[in-house]
Amino acid sequence: MENFESNFTEFIPGLPEELSLDCITRLPYTSHRLASAVCRRWQQLISSPDFYYHRRKSGATTLLSCFIQALPPAFSTTGWKLCTSLAYGLTVFDSLSQSWDRIPSIPQYPDGLPLFCHIASTEGKLVLMGGWDPATYDPIIDVFVYDFTQGAWRKGKDMPSKRSFFAIGASDGRVYISGGHDESKNALKSAWVYDLRTDEWTELPQMSQGRDECEGLMVGREFWVVSGYDTERQGMFDASAEVYDLDSGEWRVVDQAWEEGRCPRACIGMDKDGKLTNWSESAPAVRVGACGMVMGSRTLVTGSEYQGGPQNFYVMEGEGGQNGKMRKINVPEEYGGYVQSGCCVEV
Known part of the structure; x- marks a missing residue:
């Protein structure tokens, strides 16, 4: 500088x-x-x-919640609901101004995002990658970068291979991915990093075991890959996590980091003592399908009280979003859909 x-x-x-x-x-x-x-x-x-x-x-940036959300159902000109598959879009929420917005569609996918795609953010940009083609359900390797400055998408370099339900995290202009499964549903232990500035992928050392349906979390200079399961243990979620040190380039295993047998997808947080927590335990109203997005001292927590119930939205105040007071927020009807996953965007 x-x-x-x-x-x-x-x-x-x-x-x-x-x-x-x-x-x-x-x-x-x-x-x-x-x-x-x-x-x-x-x-x-x-x-x-x-x-x-x-x-x-200089303190001039803004922290936003950006999340993959089910879009409102489409209606015909006569008012009848069209029988189409559920489509997802990208919603942006500013907890300070209480404003809601939706990011423009990706030109290659005008009718909805790839199913089960992943998002992460770094240097004021949003990166979306992977998922399934919404028309064919085939896994894809597409990478897209949304520039908030230009208000436009650009195509990034494709992922090195097809993988689904992997862990993702971002820091300092780089996006880290690990785990998930391949086209044959074999759990993966490989890891890669994508550099936004060079538009290049670099392979990282492998984890100690395959981790399908794992969850990613950035904690300082560490990329946490939490839980998941190996190929032979389908659906039996592990209690351990593996942590990649961005400075040393090495992995370490953390035993008993998560509740064994519980899916970690989108509901993992970390308290001030460095212990993993579960957003679904924040309040009964978000115990099903919980998703948390930490924005400095605020956290947006979403979820339902029961399976198939309406989506509830809360803002939690407190350092790191933990142990704070939860305040329910009113949400415009068009932004009330199910939240699949999300991240904080600093722009």
């Missing part, structure tokens, strides 16, 4: 470079697309990863 300001000077004629940079830094992310059209220098600045980290250091 030493040369950051000197590389971007004279943004606003007549203003000192430091003041000009401060003015642009304070622009809300919702205005970045329009601001990028002012001139080429503004476009280069706003799209620069250095500018993102500068905004974050």
Whole structure:
């Protein structure tokens, strides 16, 4: 960052470079697309990863919840509900402004996201990968990156191979994946990392065992892959987790990290003592299909009171989202669908 300001000077004629940079830094992310059209220098600045980290250091970023959510049913012109498969879209919720929005559809999938796809976020971008083709149910290796600055999707480099129900996490411009199963439903122990800046994949050391239907969690400089099961133990979820240290490049096993036999998908959190917790235990109203997205000192927790029940939405206040007071929030009808999974996006 030493040369950051000197590389971007004279943004606003007549203003000192430091003041000009401060003015642009304070622009809300919702205005970045329009601001990028002012001139080429503004476009280069706003799209620069250095500018993102500068905004974050300055406290100018916003924490959003982004989640894969069932879309409202489609109706015919006569008012009858159309008999189509359930479709999913990407919803964005700002807990501070209480605003709701929906990210535009991926051009290659205009009628709904790939089923069981995965999302993660880093450097103000949302990365979506994998899942099943909603028309054929075939596993896909597509990677898409949504740029909030441009308000547009771009195609990333395909995943190295087809895998479903894997763990995912992101940090410092990289997305980490591990586990899941292949096309023959064999549990995988392989791991890869995708670099957004270079658009390249790099293979990582393997875990000690295959982990199908595992859950990913980023904790500082560690990528946690929680529970899952090996090929021979279909549906018998393991109590252990494996942790990849981003600095050392090595895995370690953590025994008894999770409740044995319980699916970890989307419902894992971590308390201030470094212990894994289950969002479904936050309140009876979210005990079924719970999903939590930590946004600094706030956490959006969703779920139902019973199987097939309406989706409930709560914001939990407290450090790391743990042991805080839960407040139910009113949700517009079009954003009340089932939440499959989600992540925090800092933009």
